[in-house]
Amino acid sequence: MAIRYELIHTCKQSGARYGxxxxxxxxxxxxxxxxxxxxxxxxxxxxEEIKEVSDGLILGNTYHLWLQPGxxxxxxxxxIRGFMHWDGALLTDSGGFQVFxxxxxxxxxEEGVYFKHHKSGESLFLSPEKAIEIQxxxxxxxxxSFDECPPSDATYAYTKDSLERTLRWAKRxxxxxxSDQALFGIxxxxxxxxxxxxxxxxxxxxxxxxxxxxGLSVGESKKDMYRIxxxxxxxxxxxxxxxxxxxxxxxxxxxxxxxxxxxFDCVLPTRNARHGTALTTQGKIQIKNKQFEMDxxxxxxxxxxxxxxxxxxxxxHLFKAEEILxxxxxTYQNLAFLKHLMKEIRQAILEDxxxxxxxxxxxxxxxxx
Amino acid sequence: MAIRYELIHTCKQSGARYGxxxxxxxxxxxxxxxxxxxxxxxxxxxxEEIKEVSDGLILGNTYHLWLQPGxxxxxxxxxIRGFMHWDGALLTDSGGFQVFxxxxxxxxxEEGVYFKHHKSGESLFLSPEKAIEIQxxxxxxxxxSFDECPPSDATYAYTKDSLERTLRWAKRxxxxxxSDQALFGIxxxxxxxxxxxxxxxxxxxxxxxxxxxxGLSVGESKKDMYRIxxxxxxxxxxxxxxxxxxxxxxxxxxxxxxxxxxxFDCVLPTRNARHGTALTTQGKIQIKNKQFEMDxxxxxxxxxxxxxxxxxxxxxHLFKAEEILxxxxxTYQNLAFLKHLMKEIRQAILEDxxxxxxxxxxxxxxxxx
Numbered sequence: 101m102a103i104r105y106e107l108i109h110t111c112k113q114s115g116a117r118y119g120x121x122x123x124x125x126x127x128x129x130x131x132x133x134x135x136x137x138x139x140x141x142x143x144x145x146x147x148e149e150i151k152e153v154s155d156g157l158i159l160g161n162t163y164h165l166w167l168q169p170g171x172x173x174x175x176x177x178x179x180i181r182g183f184m185h186w187d188g189a190l191l192t193d194s195g196g197f198q199v200f201x202x203x204x205x206x207x208x209x210e211e212g213v214y215f216k217h218h219k220s221g222e223s224l225f226l227s228p229e230k231a232i233e234i235q236x237x238x239x240x241x242x243x244x245s246f247d248e249c250p251p252s253d254a255t256y257a258y259t260k261d262s263l264e265r266t267l268r269w270a271k272r273x274x275x276x277x278x279s280d281q282a283l284f285g286i287x288x289x290x291x292x293x294x295x296x297x298x299x300x301x302x303x304x305x306x307x308x309x310x311x312x313x314x315g316l317s318v319g320e321s322k323k324d325m326y327r328i329x330x331x332x333x334x335x336x337x338x339x340x341x342x343x344x345x346x347x348x349x350x351x352x353x354x355x356x357x358x359x360x361x362x363x364f365d366c367v368l369p370t371r372n373a374r375h376g377t378a379l380t381t382q383g384k385i386q387i388k389n390k391q392f393e394m395d396x397x398x399x400x401x402x403x404x405x406x407x408x409x410x411x412x413x414x415x416x417h418l419f420k421a422e423e424i425l426x427x428x429x430x431t432y433q434n435l436a437f438l439k440h441l442m443k444e445i446r447q448a449i450l451e452d453x454x455x456x457x458x459x460x461x462x463x464x465x466x467x468x469x
Numbered sequence: 470m471a472i473r474y475e476l477i478h479t480c481k482q483s484g485a486r487y488g489x490x491x492x493x494x495x496x497x498x499x500x501x502x503x504x505x506x507x508x509x510x511x512x513x514x515x516x517e518e519i520k521e522v523s524d525g526l527i528l529g530n531t532y533h534l535w536l537q538p539g540x541x542x543x544x545x546x547x548x549i550r551g552f553m554h555w556d557g558a559l560l561t562d563s564g565g566f567q568v569f570x571x572x573x574x575x576x577x578x579e580e581g582v583y584f585k586h587h588k589s590g591e592s593l594f595l596s597p598e599k600a601i602e603i604q605x606x607x608x609x610x611x612x613x614s615f616d617e618c619p620p621s622d623a624t625y626a627y628t629k630d631s632l633e634r635t636l637r638w639a640k641r642x643x644x645x646x647x648s649d650q651a652l653f654g655i656x657x658x659x660x661x662x663x664x665x666x667x668x669x670x671x672x673x674x675x676x677x678x679x680x681x682x683x684g685l686s687v688g689e690s691k692k693d694m695y696r697i698x699x700x701x702x703x704x705x706x707x708x709x710x711x712x713x714x715x716x717x718x719x720x721x722x723x724x725x726x727x728x729x730x731x732x733f734d735c736v737l738p739t740r741n742a743r744h745g746t747a748l749t750t751q752g753k754i755q756i757k758n759k760q761f762e763m764d765x766x767x768x769x770x771x772x773x774x775x776x777x778x779x780x781x782x783x784x785x786h787l788f789k790a791e792e793i794l795x796x797x798x799x800t801y802q803n804l805a806f807l808k809h810l811m812k813e814i815r816q817a818i819l820e821d822x823x824x825x826x827x828x829x830x831x832x833x834x835x836x837x838x
Contacts, residue, residue: 139787139790140783141787143792143793143794144797146797168786168789169762169785169789169790173786176763176765176782177765177780177782177783183780183783183786184783185779393538393542394542394545409554413542413545413546414509414546414553416538417508417537417538417542417552418508420537421508421537421538423508423512424512424793424796424797425510425512425515427793428515428793428797
């Protein structure tokens with residue numbers, strides 16, 4: 101087995117899980133947040149900086165790297181890790197989410213999905229087998245099954261049909277796998293609890309080393325997302341890691357952890373950073389705002405890091421002048437903040453006080469509920 | 470005296486100067502190349518990285534910082550050094566070059582220059598006194614007189630009139646200076662040797678701690694530039710530093726050093742880096758070229774630095790994908806290369822073999838002459 105999950109402690113107050121994820125490239129405490137390195141780079145940062153602001157496990161995107169520069173160039177470097185010079189651990193998605201986002205340009209068949217390149221218009225085809233083949237070349241420690249992620253407002257009938265096909269695809273991907281990478285099954289089923297149970301049970305029968313929860317954070321309400329997570333928590337096996345795909349706002353992370361999630365990824369902390377939004381221990385700030393023009397305090401007075409030496413006034417200046425260093429500083433801050441948040445969450449779990457922590461954190465961060 | 474220049478050795482083969490420039494923020498070996506940090510940031514790099522790829526002396530632009538964020542915000546941080554968190558030494562220009570570049574939008578009067586903001590269209594005024602006042606707030610170790618830089622094809626009559634006014638402005642700036650910053654006089658006179666002599670002699674009478682050579686590398690031929698440098702070399706005092714403004718291509722640096730220049734700055738190494746041109750010990754390369762798609766060698770096999778771990782293939786991918794890390798890597802390379810070049814030049818001067826070095830370097834770099 102390429103990876104192994106070890107449940108160490110369950111928070112007596114919240115039921116949240118503290119565990120260890122053993123991978124070929126390190127053992128990681130969970131819950132963990134994984135920064136997104138779409139094109140074999142966590143935007144603006146070097147691998148050394150990613151090390152500093154992550155827990156050592158990051159994500160790459162199969163769809164993007166397949167199209168650019170192509171999986172063979174990446175494979176010739178020994179995979180994404182060699183290509184970008186990352187010595188930590190790595191997870192790749194299957195490309196499914198990106199393909200299904202191209203709603204007007206794709207055709208779903210039993211064998212796979214036919215679609216057009218989002219830029220060139222070139223005809224392309226992705227299947228469960230192809231997604232595995234590409235991911236084998238990209239060489240991540242943890243890889244994903246090719247799945248359909250239906251929109252959150254899809255009908256019961258559509259969601260069920262899609263789910264059945266996704267389950268057949270999961271089996272085909274598993275059968276196609278030749279490497280010893282850890283292939284996760286992805287639970288779908290939209291907002292329908294019985295379909296979610298059905299999806300999870302069928303995947304568990306196939307015995308994957310970990311389970312992803314897909315099809316959430318795609319437009320549904322937070323209430324619906326938490327309901328589905330609540331529903332899945334007792335269904336998923338305790339001895340396998342659970343990865344909530346594409347979720348990464350601080351409140352959703354805390355709520356996800358309380359509902360048994362171990363792994364998170366999200367592009368927003370880094371994307372928002374490049375647009376001037378800082379996540380700080382005192383809440384979100386938009387650094388371009390006039391109020392920071394003469395503010396000489398660091399971006400996050402509550403979190404001392406190598407970027408604390410820069411004043412808000414300076415970072416604001418960099419953003420107003422569209423200077424790249426501004427984006428670097430903000431990206432660093434947002435990931436450092438999430439790393440800090442995950443550490444606090446894990447500590448609170450170990451001390452059986454995650455609900456208390458949630459209350460304090462939400463208040464300090466400025467969440468109103 | 471805020472700075473002091475010490476001539477240590479004159480190359481017996483070329484006449485080039487090796488010296489020490491003592492400043493309040495460090496002593497620097499000359500000849501030296503100064504990276505440009507226009508808006509209180511050397512584009513894409515942190516101060517720590519600038520330290521690695523420079524000799525510790527960088528340049529800031531008065532015009533840009535005056536308009537954005539304004540000199541008072543910079544001054545409130547203790548000057549550019551505090552603002553950008555740079556603990557090395559610093560030089561600022563006077564803003565004159567930028568103002569005179571706005572050819573259609575400015576009016577030159579005896580008192581100063583009236584012009585429109587290059588973006589907002591706002592009416593602005595810059596004078597010798599104002600340029601000093603702003604530079605005092607920016608707080609560099611070395612500052613520049615406010616001068617007019619006429620186009621390289623200006624007539625003798627225009628160049629002479631302009632030069633006389635620039636000399637009056639130099640005197641006014643010197644009289645206005647209240648700080649102990651080192652104010653340099655700027656030699657103008659276009660491509661007319663007698664005007665260059667006249668300019669230099671008048672400035673030397675005023676006794677500046679250093680002399681800049683302006684109005685070169687503004688469109689004239691290299692032959693003309695080298696002719697003016699040859700002409701000025703014996704005119705300028707041996708015990709003061711000479712700064713050739715805006716010059717920074719490897720061949721012009723070597724030729725400038727041979728003609729007695731001690732200090733250089735240029736935005737091209739960093740600007741070209743962001744457009745994919747790497748300066749390497751084997752010559753220039755455009756990293757976006759197809760030939761590097763599967764090239765697994767480092768950007769510059771002849772210069773080992775922290776960015777040598779990235780393959781050309783990876784850096785090319787970053788550029789094709791418009792990833793910021795690509796611009797960071799290339800900026801680092803180009804400045805590291807220039808730092809390396811300056812070190813080799815200084816060594817060659819000390820060993821009285823700069824003409825031999827020039828020959829070897831030009832051959833290796835791919836210059837045809």
